[in-house]
Amino acid sequence: MRLVIATCTVDYAGRLAAHLPRAKRLLLVKADGSISIHADGGAYKPLNWMSPPCTLRMEEGRWVVTNAKGETLTIELHEVHGELSHELGPDPGLQKDGVEAHLQELLAANPHVLEPGLALLRREHPTDIGPVDLLCRDAEGRTVAVEIKRRGEIDGVEQLARYLERLELDGRLRPVRGILAAQLVKPQARTLAAARGIAWVEVDYDELRGVGTGRLTLF
Amino acid sequence: MRLVIATCTVDYAGRLAAHLPRAKRLLLVKADGSISIHADGGAYKPLNWMSPPCTLRMEEGRWVVTNAKGETLTIELHEVHGELSHELGPDPGLQKDGVEAHLQELLAANPHVLEPGLALLRREHPTDIGPVDLLCRDAEGRTVAVEIKRRGEIDGVEQLARYLERLELDGRLRPVRGILAAQLVKPQARTLAAARGIAWVEVDYDELRGVGTGRLTLF
DNA sequence: ACGTTGAGATTGCCG
DNA sequence: CGGCAATGTCAACGT
Known part of the structure; x- marks a missing residue:
């Protein structure tokens, strides 16, 4: 799991087209390959995301995520303010009742x-x-x-x-x-x-x- | 926004009862007061969460989140592996074309x-x-x-x-x-x-x- | 305030 | 393997 706090702009083209203007956000990359983009609000829901299976290509200051259906998520990283990585390992999962x-x-x-x-x-x-x-x-x-x-x-x-x-x-x-x-x-x-x-x-x-x-x- | 990587156990009692056994997870506390608990899988969805408005009481090694409906989320923090805090400020929000x-x-x-x-x-x-x-x-x-x-x-x-x-x-x-x-x-x-x-x-x-x-x- | 409807839903179940 | 239904659904909108 990799956590990056960054000023970024984001574009998503897939089932719909969406754009996130420049702002500071959390980028959350999980070991399953998923990526989600969180603001400091909106509860547990990310502003935008890509579900696995998808491929993340990290270029200089630019992440491009694509999946098999041709959906793309483009993240322009203007400035990185913080970063944290950690391997969590498998989770025993939720027990519901x-x-x-x-x-x-x-x-x-x-x-x-x-x-x-x-x-x-x-x-x-x-x-x-x-x-x-x-x-x-x-x-x-x-x-x-x-x-x-x-x-x-x-x-x-x-x-x-x-x-x-x-x-x-x-x-x-x-x-x-x-x-x-x-x-x-x-x-x-x-x-x-x-x-x-x-x-x-x-x-x-x-x-x-x-x-x-x-x-x-x-x- | 506060990010904590920790070994924890979690219990939720509310509309249903749920339990998370001891494991390493990401705890994500947003400025809106929401808290979500993520594993290194499951795409953008957290394992468990509490939506705002709710109150988070941080005791020694134990976070207790409650809301007005009497739902409670109890997080036992056994060990903290990493931490990162950052104020993101308000987000301009998603533009859906x-x-x-x-x-x-x-x-x-x-x-x-x-x-x-x-x-x-x-x-x-x-x-x-x-x-x-x-x-x-x-x-x-x-x-x-x-x-x-x-x-x-x-x-x-x-x-x-x-x-x-x-x-x-x-x-x-x-x-x-x-x-x-x-x-x-x-x-x-x-x-x-x-x-x-x-x-x-x-x-x-x-x-x-x-x-x-x-x-x-x-x- | 309440009811209705849509959502990039996801996930599990069963045929 | 594909369709259907539940989800701690949530959130936006109209009445």
Whole structure:
């Protein structure tokens, strides 16, 4: 990894054309061959960048980066104010917890959280337009399709509505109800769900994780 | 802007939970208060970050970043290998020349891409309500007004329709047809264009760039 | 203020 | 290997 603080101008010609006027910036060259140009703002996003695979040609006061698609990034280095290089080695990588897949696992293990008496029939139940996240049976023996999202929005409701249509065609499952489960269900999604006769449930992830580990039953 | 190369472990608790095992990484603190943690891979994307507004508390060997939503990023600094600080000042920012201008150049050079036999008469042909992007002549000698957009939407169709009205007033140009050219023409724009008797063409930007640099004619 | 839409997105998954 | 969807998406724009 090589870090250079420099006064520079930058031109990018690729999927769009962009230009950075002369100013002091950070040039960050990683071992993977990528290069990114950062200002002292704009949070984590660079002003401009080139993703690997690309080739960096360093001439006198001028870096030219190109890739296979013919995109080019040209950096004119007018003055270098600081520099730092260091080999970091491979990174063990980020361990994530709390994404949709995890939510689905937890709800599959605890469908009763969505509604008392709800029991899991199948996860990722296939239909010809895609898999239904959870297929369940309710306390009265009716089939329930559950669509799980981190955020419940309109398209989630429509996706579930399409699944319900397909499932209704199966005489063994009919009648089929739907539940949209999400950490947050947006107002528009609530309204549309109501209009479609679809129920929605907001799920508290931390609480659900507690259920999963038996914490709620311990205290 | 402050750059620190350090062996560290990182924990994020917020919208999800994430953990970074001990490894050497770049810590990038910007003047806007943001902090991002980079490995020597993953292109321009940091492993983890906190966006402003947030507060960074630097204790002995431990940075704790929090924001108003109660999200926290905790960085344990085990060893510091290098450091570099520099004030960059405000950045003039990115100038996107936009695809539209570039598209116009490319289509002006290759009008036949829109329709076989189409030939350019004039770019930015002036009317009293504004310039028409391209004025062309088709294979049968008729005048064709071309409106170029990155995204073809309803307002693009209406703009072109207004130009056509004006151009029809000029006896030397009459009759005049219209073509809406865009990378993507939305369904509503297609419908309105059809109703107005205006043709539309979706243009492949990358392919056109190939034509423009003569790459397609070389092989 | 809120909702909608685009982005040079990137990344992982599954067919 | 290509298309689809999620992302701690974010950011800009219109209502």
